[in-house]
Amino acid sequence: MKVTNLAKLQGVVEPASLLMDQRIEVLDHLKDLLPGGSLKRGSVGVVYGDFGTGATSMAFSLISEAVSGGSFVGLVGLHSWGFGAAADMGIDLRRLLVIECGLSKAVEVASLLLDGFDIVVLALDGAIDYRSSRSLANRARVTKSVLVYLFSGTSSIAHLPYGADFSIRTKLSRWELLGSAPVSNRSLVVEADSAKWPNMRSKSVVGL
16 A cells, blocks of 8 residues: 555545554564564564665564554565565565655654554654654553664664664675575674663574
C-alpha cells in the first residue's frame, strides 16, 4: 500500500491489531540480537550500516515474523525499499504501508502511524534531533507500538536516538554459493548492543 498525501492517512490508519501482547516475535536466528529475544511493544530500536552491508535487509528481517503473525507495518522515508527482496523473504506486502516523504514530514508521519501500526520503520539520511526523537519514543511507549530507526549508508552514529532500547549495526554482507547452484543464502555480520541490557553485546553472522 502506498500513500503520498499525508491527508489521506486519516482514512488509512486504524488500529492494526487487537492482540496487545507485550512482545512481538522475530525469526529464530534474530532472537539473540534482541533484549528478551523479541521486540517489546513500546520499544525503540536502531538498525544502521554502510551501503551494501544489509541494513535494509536486516530491517525487513526484523518485521518478517511480525507480518506473518498478522501485524501491520508502516515504512516511512525511504524511496527504495527493495520490495522484491522483501517478497523473497515471505513478507506479505499487503501488510506494509509505504510513505515517501522528506525529513521535514517523516517525523510527523511516523508519529501518526505509531497510533495504528504494530511496527513503524523510520528511514533517515542523518541524525534526528533530540526533541523529535524524544517525542517519537514517548509516542511509542504510549501506543505500545515498536519504532525502528533505519540509517542506511552510515557505519557509525555519534548519538543513538533518544530512548533506543537496542541497536544493530550491519558490518558485512556476503552470499553463499553451493557449487554451480544459484545464490542460496545471504549472511550478514552484525554487531548488536543494548544500553538497558549492559551484559548483552554480541557479534553474529545472521543468515537471511
